[in-house]
Each structure stands twice: as structure tokens, then as C-alpha cells.
Amino acid sequence: MLPFFLHRVLQAAVILVLVSFVGFAITLAAPGNALQTFIDPGVSVEDLRAAEQRLGLDQPVPLQYLRWIGEVAGGNLGWSTRTGAPVADLIGARLGPTLTLMGTAFAITLALALWLGTITAARPYSFLDYGVTGAAFAGISVPSFFSAMALIYLFSLQLGWFPTSGLESYAAEYEGWRRLLDRAAHLVLPVTVLVLTGTAELVRHVRGAVVETLQEDYVRTAHGKGLPAGRVLRRHALRNGLLPVITLVGVALPRLLAGSVVIEVVFAWPGMGRLLVESVFARDVPVAMAINMIAASLVLLGSLLADMAYAVVDPRVRYG
Amino acid sequence: MPIRFVLAALLAASLSVATAQRACETVGGTATIAQWSEPGNLNPLIFPTTYDTNIQELVFARLIRPLADLSFEPDMAESWTVSDDARTLTFTLREDLTFHDGEPVTAADVAFTFTSMADPAYDGGRFAEISILEGAQAYRDGEADGVAGIEVLDERTISFTTVEPFAPFLPVIGGVYILPEHLYGEVPIDRWQEHATNREPLGSGPFVFDEYRAGEFVSVRAFEGYWEGRPCLDRLIVRFGDQNTLLAALLNGEIDAAPVPIDGASSVDDHASLDLQVVETLTFQYIGTNLRGPVLSDLAVRRAIAHGVNRQAMVNGLLQGYGTTLNTIFPTNHWSYPADVEGIDYDPEAAATILDEAGWELDGDVRVKDGERLALRLFVPTGNQVRERTAPLIQANLRQIGIDVEIRTMDFATLVTFLLPRDDQGEPRPVTAGDFDLFLLGFGIERDPNEYLSYLIESDMPPNGYNFIGVDDDPVEELMREGRVTLDQEERQEIYREVGRLMRASLAWIPLYQAQDLYGVSERLDGFGPDVRGVNVNVAGWSVD
Numbered sequence: 020m021l022p023f024f025l026h027r028v029l030q031a032a033v034i035l036v037l038v039s040f041v042g043f044a045i046t047l048a049a050p051g052n053a054l055q056t057f058i059d060p061g062v063s064v065e066d067l068r069a070a071e072q073r074l075g076l077d078q079p080v081p082l083q084y085l086r087w088i089g090e091v092a093g094g095n096l097g098w099s100t101r102t103g104a105p106v107a108d109l110i111g112a113r114l115g116p117t118l119t120l121m122g123t124a125f126a127i128t129l130a131l132a133l134w135l136g137t138i139t140a141a142r143p144y145s146f147l148d149y150g151v152t153g154a155a156f157a158g159i160s161v162p163s164f165f166s167a168m169a170l171i172y173l174f175s176l177q178l179g180w181f182p183t184s185g186l187e188s189y190a191a192e193y194e195g196w197r198r199l200l201d202r203a204a205h206l207v208l209p210v211t212v213l214v215l216t217g218t219a220e221l222v223r224h225v226r227g228a229v230v231e232t233l234q235e236d237y238v239r240t241a242h243g244k245g246l247p248a249g250r251v252l253r254r255h256a257l258r259n260g261l262l263p264v265i266t267l268v269g270v271a272l273p274r275l276l277a278g279s280v281v282i283e284v285v286f287a288w289p290g291m292g293r294l295l296v297e298s299v300f301a302r303d304v305p306v307a308m309a310i311n312m313i314a315a316s317l318v319l320l321g322s323l324l325a326d327m328a329y330a331v332v333d334p335r336v337r338y339g
Numbered sequence: 340m341p342i343r344f345v346l347a348a349l350l351a352a353s354l355s356v357a358t359a360q361r362a363c364e365t366v367g368g369t370a371t372i373a374q375w376s377e378p379g380n381l382n383p384l385i386f387p388t389t390y391d392t393n394i395q396e397l398v399f400a401r402l403i404r405p406l407a408d409l410s411f412e413p414d415m416a417e418s419w420t421v422s423d424d425a426r427t428l429t430f431t432l433r434e435d436l437t438f439h440d441g442e443p444v445t446a447a448d449v450a451f452t453f454t455s456m457a458d459p460a461y462d463g464g465r466f467a468e469i470s471i472l473e474g475a476q477a478y479r480d481g482e483a484d485g486v487a488g489i490e491v492l493d494e495r496t497i498s499f500t501t502v503e504p505f506a507p508f509l510p511v512i513g514g515v516y517i518l519p520e521h522l523y524g525e526v527p528i529d530r531w532q533e534h535a536t537n538r539e540p541l542g543s544g545p546f547v548f549d550e551y552r553a554g555e556f557v558s559v560r561a562f563e564g565y566w567e568g569r570p571c572l573d574r575l576i577v578r579f580g581d582q583n584t585l586l587a588a589l590l591n592g593e594i595d596a597a598p599v600p601i602d603g604a605s606s607v608d609d610h611a612s613l614d615l616q617v618v619e620t621l622t623f624q625y626i627g628t629n630l631r632g633p634v635l636s637d638l639a640v641r642r643a644i645a646h647g648v649n650r651q652a653m654v655n656g657l658l659q660g661y662g663t664t665l666n667t668i669f670p671t672n673h674w675s676y677p678a679d680v681e682g683i684d685y686d687p688e689a690a691a692t693i694l695d696e697a698g699w700e701l702d703g704d705v706r707v708k709d710g711e712r713l714a715l716r717l718f719v720p721t722g723n724q725v726r727e728r729t730a731p732l733i734q735a736n737l738r739q740i741g742i743d744v745e746i747r748t749m750d751f752a753t754l755v756t757f758l759l760p761r762d763d764q765g766e767p768r769p770v771t772a773g774d775f776d777l778f779l780l781g782f783g784i785e786r787d788p789n790e791y792l793s794y795l796i797e798s799d800m801p802p803n804g805y806n807f808i809g810v811d812d813d814p815v816e817e818l819m820r821e822g823r824v825t826l827d828q829e830e831r832q833e834i835y836r837e838v839g840r841l842m843r844a845s846l847a848w849i850p851l852y853q854a855q856d857l858y859g860v861s862e863r864l865d866g867f868g869p870d871v872r873g874v875n876v877n878v879a880g881w882s883v884d
Contacts, residue, residue, distance in 0.1 A: 049752070050749075050756040051752030052752070055752055055755040055756070055759065056752050056755070058759070058805065059464075060794070061464075061465060061514075061790070062386065062464040062465065062467065063464075063467035063793070064759070065467070066464045066466050069462045070463070079765075098533045103380065103533040103534070104537075104538060112552070112554070116554075171587050172587075175591050176590055176591055182593055183588045185578070185580075190371050190576055284584070285584055286584065287554075288554075289552065289554030297377070300750055300752070301752075
């Protein structure tokens with residue numbers, strides 16, 4: 020198994036370098052640069068040009084790329100062209116809030132989707148199945164910004180149960196468990212939106228996979244042996260049905276860190292997605308590239324982990 | 340005998356006594372306000388945008404500051420004098436001024452701040468503002484050890500000398516926040532942007548910087564040693580985020596004051612504990628025309644566009660009445676606006692006649708002259724929702740008079756690449772007729788109409804300046820140059836008003852509308868009162884119940 024994964028890691032490294040170059044070229048292909056957004060009567064074009072030269076924005080793309088990748092290889096992600104802040108600090112500050120939001124949502128989504136997917140698979144075409152399927156289609160069809168605003172309107176503005184936005188109540192300066200509760204309250208609405216859309220997607224896959232395995236001979240055999248239905252469902256059908264779901268989970272991993280732009284904007288959540296979008300509009304290449312690279316690494320890592328998970332879940336899979 | 344601004348100084352001195360025991364409704368508490376974008380740089384000498392300045396003005400103080408009519412009153416300087424030849428301004432600092440860390444504010448700090456702007460290694464974009472100082476260019480070019488025109492006379496006295504009398508010099512001085520030399524002087528100037536002081540500023544303004552959480556808020560706390568007396572609030576938080584998000588937070592009582600998008604005006608107005616404040620600004624929107632091509636260089640076409648666009652409908656519909664149309668390139672509430680300027684009526688029939696007479700004849704739906712179709716591209720930058728929505732209106736209006744408009748929406752950075760084009764090697768090049776036809780953009784006077792200079796003189800056409808449009812109008816240029824050196828305010832006013840009349844006649848910028856800013860303010864917050872100078876003008880006097 021080890022040589023196989025070494026091979027995969029090497030492959031991933033090559034892909035990363037390729038991604039970095041293509042990503043850099045595409046990012047720089049967007050018209051304009053960070054400084055041009057500063058044009059203002061008080062700023063002369065000579066002054067803009069001088070600043071541009073200091074930042075090396077006037078150099079050809081391959082040269083800028085080499086300089087950047089050299090720094091990154093040496094462990095320096097550089098400085099934001101817009102604010103001068105170290106890129107590592109900017110990303111570091113977003114890591115916690117992003118993981119909190121996306122991780123909470125993902126854990127709930129996964130549990131909910133597995134449960135709903137299995138019970139609907141056990142009773143296909145029942146009232147319950149139709150209900151969940153209908154809800155899932157609704158969840159997929161309604162854009163998340165809309166459900167987010169609807170939830171804010173209902174639960175914040177009308178009922179006053181939850182705050183509309185932000186990480187916590189900034190003016191209150193809570194300490195200890197009160198702060199924890201306050202933060203949890205701020206998490207409820209954004210997590211709900213993410214869970215609604217995420218579960219809607221995943222539950223159909225789980226249901227489909229489990230329904231399929233329920234037709235298999237070994238499931239009939241298990242029933243025939245007189246195993247209780249619940250045990251057959253969980254130990255035989257669900258476990259085998261999980262294989263394709265694992266792939267989807269692996270693909271979802273990058274999202275945990277890359278965040279969700281829409282949710283972060285609507286809920287003023289200081290996450291990675293907003294940082295990426297803002298840096299793209301500000302032509303802040305070092306920040307945008309760092310996030311791109313993190314996302315690319317996670318995609319590769321996600322598929323690698325999914326492969327490993329196959330080996331764990333399915334005893335037939337052996338890498339060698 | 341120097342001309343002493345005795346009256347102004349006396350008046351201000353008496354005012355400052357009254358406010359030293361600030362009349363606070365209450366003292367203490369935290370207020371939360373909001374803005375629509377995160378600040379970029381908190382060092383005021385690095386490419387300041389409005390979102391940056393809104394934070395900087397809480398933490399920093401300057402020598403003089405603008406009044407609502409954009410004349411100036413003493414701030415950290417208690418008085419100033421002007422020399423007979425009108426080239427030297429001498430400022431005297433108040434006694435016992437301190438920065439937030441307790442160090443005294445001295446003339447040396449002032450000199451350091453202004454000299455930094457001309458440092459050869461400085462690239463924060465503000466050298467041009469002070470390039471009029473004697474010896475500034477020489478220092479910038481590395482030919483001198485300091486700026487000859489900046490002279491520290493003693494601890495509390497500093498003089499500035501310009502190469503020629505420069506009318507808008509007070510606005511320049513009033514636009515620069517004073518940095519503590521003992522902190523900022525320790526950092527190499529070309530590393531200022533990367534340095535921590537760019538995110539954790541320290542000045543001598545009403546509030547002490549407290550915390551900056553990226554993507555969330557900036558927090559500041561009352562400065563006990565502020566020369567005008569400590570602010571009424573203990574703490575002020577400025578959140579940033581999406582317009583509608585912040586509106587929801589305002590409606591839900593999580594924020595005490597926030598700008599309100601026009602679509603949200605009624606929800607704020609109808610809210611029991613919120614007050615809608617309507618604030619005049621000095622910003623307006625216009626259609627820029629590329630004067631280089633055969634079509635738009637024709638005055639008849641520009642006149643037809645001006646009369647063919649229903650600007651009042653924009654104000655009534657898109658602005659819901661929160662604004663006004665304007666008839667030249669100066670904001671209507673600024674002293675430079677000529678009240679007698681000829682109006683621009685919406686009159687599609689007259690517009691069609693103008694085009695007929697100029698030889699643009701209808702061929703189907705679109706007019707043609709000498710084989711040239713009257714078809715124009717309109718570049719629309721994103722970021723201002725109302726402005727974006729004017730584009731289809733303009734398109735529909737102009738279709739009626741036989742002008743075909745193609746809308747191209749793009750982000751601001753992309754628009755800039757058309758207005759300030761580059762050649763294949765990436766070098767800035769002159770604008771050509773093909774780069775763009777029409778574009779939508781806003782312009783605002785920050786402190787003085789001299790800010791228009793680079794937009795209106797021939798030598799500042801790209802790549803040398805901001806005259807994207809290609810204005811080449813000798814009388815306008817002469818007046819704009821005269822405005823810089825004319826010290827008498829009445830004469831100066833007449834000069835800019837004449838520029839306004841000439842620009843109305845040439846319609847190189849087709850003025851559209853001047854929007855008002857809307858703010859929602861909670862009952863809990865007293866004293867919040869933005870005006871043309873910005874959102875925080877009287878921040879030290881805000882208080883919460």
C-alpha cells in the first residue's frame with residue numbers, strides 16, 4: 020500500500036506545481052492590477068507607477084511567477100498587495116471561523132444525510148421517502164442566498180431568536196461560557212443554510228447507493244440467515260453503499276477550508292471564501308494565489324483520503 | 340506684516356474652550372457603526388480610500404480641519420499665519436498635545452510626516468499633493484537632504500513654503516494626519532505598508548486604536564488625553580460587510596448606525612426605533628465621452644445624448660427622490676457650482692432635431708452620417724447598484740433618438756485598463772478613439788476643485804494623468820491653472836464657476852445626478868450627524884443611552 024501512496028503523493032506534487040502556474044497566469048490575466056484600483060485625484064499616475072514598480076507588478080508574468088514561487092517554496096506566502104498584511108496572517112485569521120462554520124455544518128450534514136438516506140432506502144416509495152425526496156429537491160433548487168435571507172427575516176427580524184450576522188456580539192465583550200453561547204447563537208443560521216443545501220445533495224446519493232445494495236444477493240442471504248432487518252441495513256447494506264458516498268465526502272473536504280462565499284457574505288462571517296472573492300476584485304494576487312493553492316492541495320488530499328478510506332471500508336480494495 | 344487669521348483663531352479658540360468640557364448627553368458605553376467595505380491601509384499616508392479615512396480620522400488628528408463649508412478651522416494647530424508673498428504658511432501647535440502613548444506632539448512630528456511624503460523611497464501615492472512645496476521635488480529625486488520648504492522653527496512652530504502662491508494649500512495641509520515620528524520613523528518608508536503600524540495605527544486623535552479583526556470590525560477606545568476633551572463614548576466599533584447584511588443587523592438592533600441602500604430606506608423609516616438621516620454629499624455621477632473619435636467629438640452628438648437621457652427619471656425612480664440632477668461638473672452644493680448655469684432639459688424631440696441638423700440621419704432605427712453608424716459602447720463599472728441600473732435606462736432613452744448603445748458591464752479595475760491603457764509591453768500609452776466610447780463614473784470633491792485639474796488639462800491626458808476623455812479646451816485649462824494661484828476666494832469662486840459654465844457648454848462630461856447618502860440611526864445613539872465631510876465629523880460628541 021505504501022509504494023502506491025508515495026506514487027500518489029509525488030503525482031500530487033507535480034499537479035500542484037502545474038496548478039500554481041496555471042492559477043497564477045489566470046489570476047494575472049484579469050485586466051488591471053491592485054494599484055490601478057487606487058486612482059484618485061490626489062494620486063498622480065507617476066506615483067502609481069512608482070508603487071507598481073516596487074511591487075514588481077510591471078514585470079512579465081513568468082518573472083512574477085518565478086519570484087512568487089521562489090518565495091512560496093521558501094515558506095513565505097508574501098504580503099497582500101492591497102493591505103500589506105502578511106498573507107499567512109490573513110489566512111490564519113480566517114482559518115478558525117471557516118473551520119467552525121464549515122466543519123459544524125459538514126458534520127451535521129453527514130449524519131443527517133446518512134440517517135435520512137438509509138431510512139428512506141429501507142422504505143422506498145413510502146410516504147416518508149417521498150417527503151424526504153421532495154424536501155431534498157426543494158433544498159437543491161432554492162439558492163442558498165435566498166434561504167439565508169429568508170431565515171434572517173424569519174428568525175432574526177421577526178422572531179428575534181438569533182442574531183443576523185457576525186461571529187459574535189462585538190459590543191458585549193462576553194467572557195467564558197456566555198461568549199461560547201453567544202458564538203453558538205451566531206452559528207445557528209449560517210449552519211442551518213449550509214446543512215439544508217448540503218443534506219439535500221447528499222441524501223439522494225446515500226439513498227440511491229443503499230437501495231442498490233439492498234438488491235444484492237448477499238443482502239438477501241443475510242436476511243435469509245435470519246439477521247434482524249436493522250442489522251442487515253446498517254452492517255451490510257449501508258457499509259457497502261457507502262463507497263460512492265466516500266468519494267463525495269472526499270470531494271467536499273476542500274470546501275471545509277475554502278468556505279462558502281455566499282453564506283459568508285450574507286452572514287458577514289469572516290471566512291476564507293469572502294477573503295478570496297475580495298482579493299480577486301482587488302487584484303490581490305498573493306492572497307488569491309495562496310487560497311487557490313490551499314484549495315488545490317485539499318482537492319488532492321481529499322481524493323487521496325477517499326482512496327485510503329476505500330481500503331478501510333471495503334476489504335476487497337488492496338493497493339499494492 | 341503677515342495677514343493674521345485672528346478672527347478665525349479667536350473664534351475657534353472660544354469654541355474649543357466650550358467643547359473642552361464636552362457637553363455629553365452621557366459619558367461611556369459602546370456604539371457600533373458600520374461601513375460597506377473593509378479598510379485597506381490604516382497608515383494615512385498609504386493610498387487612502389474613503390473606507391480607510393473613516394477609520395484613520397478616529398485615531399489621527401491633523402493641523403487644521405474642514406468646516407461644513409470646506410473652509411478650515413484650527414485642529415492641533417491653534418493658529419496660523421500667511422506671509423506677505425503668500426508663499427509661506429506658519430502653524431503654531433497647541434500646548435501639551437500628546438500622542439496616545441503619551442509622547443508629545445511636536446513640530447518635528449509634523450515635519451516628519453510631510454517630509455515622508457516626499458521621501459525617495461515613499462510610494463504611498465501622496466507625493467503629488469505636496470510636490471508644490473519648495474524643494475520637495477529635489478528631495479524626492481535624491482538631490483537634497485530634506486525638503487527646503489518645510490522648516491521647524493521651534494517645538495511648536497512649523498512653516499511650509501510653496502514654490503508659488505498656491506490657493507488650495509490649506510486643503511492640502513488639512514488632508515494630512517500627523518504621524519508620531521518616534522514610531523513610524525523607526526520603520527523604513529518602503530516597508531510601511533507591510534509593517535504592523537499599517538494595521539495597528541497610533542496617532543493623537545479622539546480615539547485610541549484597540550483591535551482590528553480582519554473581515555469583521557475595527558474597535559477604538561476613548562483617548563483621555565485628546566486635546567478637545569475625551570470623547571463621550573468609551574468605545575466605538577466599526578463593522579464592515581455587505582449592504583443588506585448590515586441593514587438587517589441595523590434593523591435587528593445589532594448596529595447603532597449604518598449607511599442604508601436606497602431600497603432599504605423605507606424599512607428604516609418605518610422602523611420604530613430607527614431614524615433615517617438624509618445627508619448631502621459632494622459626489623455626482625456622469626457619462627464620460629471619448630472625445631477622440633469622429634462620433635463623440637461632434638458636439639451635436641454629446642448634446643443629443645445630454646437632452647436624450649431622462650435624468651429626472653433616474654432621480655425619481657432609481658434614487659427614489661434622494662438626490663438631484665445637476666447641470667455641470669461641480670456638485671450643486673459646492674461653492675464652485677454656477678447657480679446660473681444653463682439647465683439640461685430632457686427633450687428627446689429636441690435631441691433628435693439636433694442630430695438631424697448635424698447630418699445624422701435615421702437609417703432604420705439607428706442614425707448614420709458619412710457611412711458612420713451612431714453606435715456607441717457604454718462601459719459600466721460594477722460596485723454602485725444605482726449607477727448600474729441607470730445603464731439600461733440610458734440605452735433605452737438613446738434608442739428612441741436613434742443612438743445604438745451597447746452596455747458592457749465590468750469591474751472597476753477592468754474599466755481602468757480602458758481609461759488608462761497599456762501597450763503590449765505593459766507600458767502606459769495614450770488613449771485612442773477605439774479604447775472606449777462612453778463610460779459611467781462618479782466624481783467627488785474631497786476638499787478643493789483643484790482636484791479636477793488632472794482631468795481637464797491637455798498635458799494630463801493618459802499616460803500622464805487622468806484626462807481620459809481627452810478634454811483639450813484652452814479657456815478651461817487657463818482657468819484651471821488660474822484657480823491654483825488666485826488667493827482671493829471670491830475671484831477664485833468665479834473662476835471655477837466659469838469652468839462650470841464652459842464644461843456645461845462642451846458636455847465632455849455629461850452630468851447625470853447627485854445622490855444623497857442615507858443613514859439609519861438607532862434611538863440609542865445621540866449626536867450622529869454625517870455631512871459632506873464624512874460620517875465621523877462629530878464623532879467625539881456621540882453618546883449612547
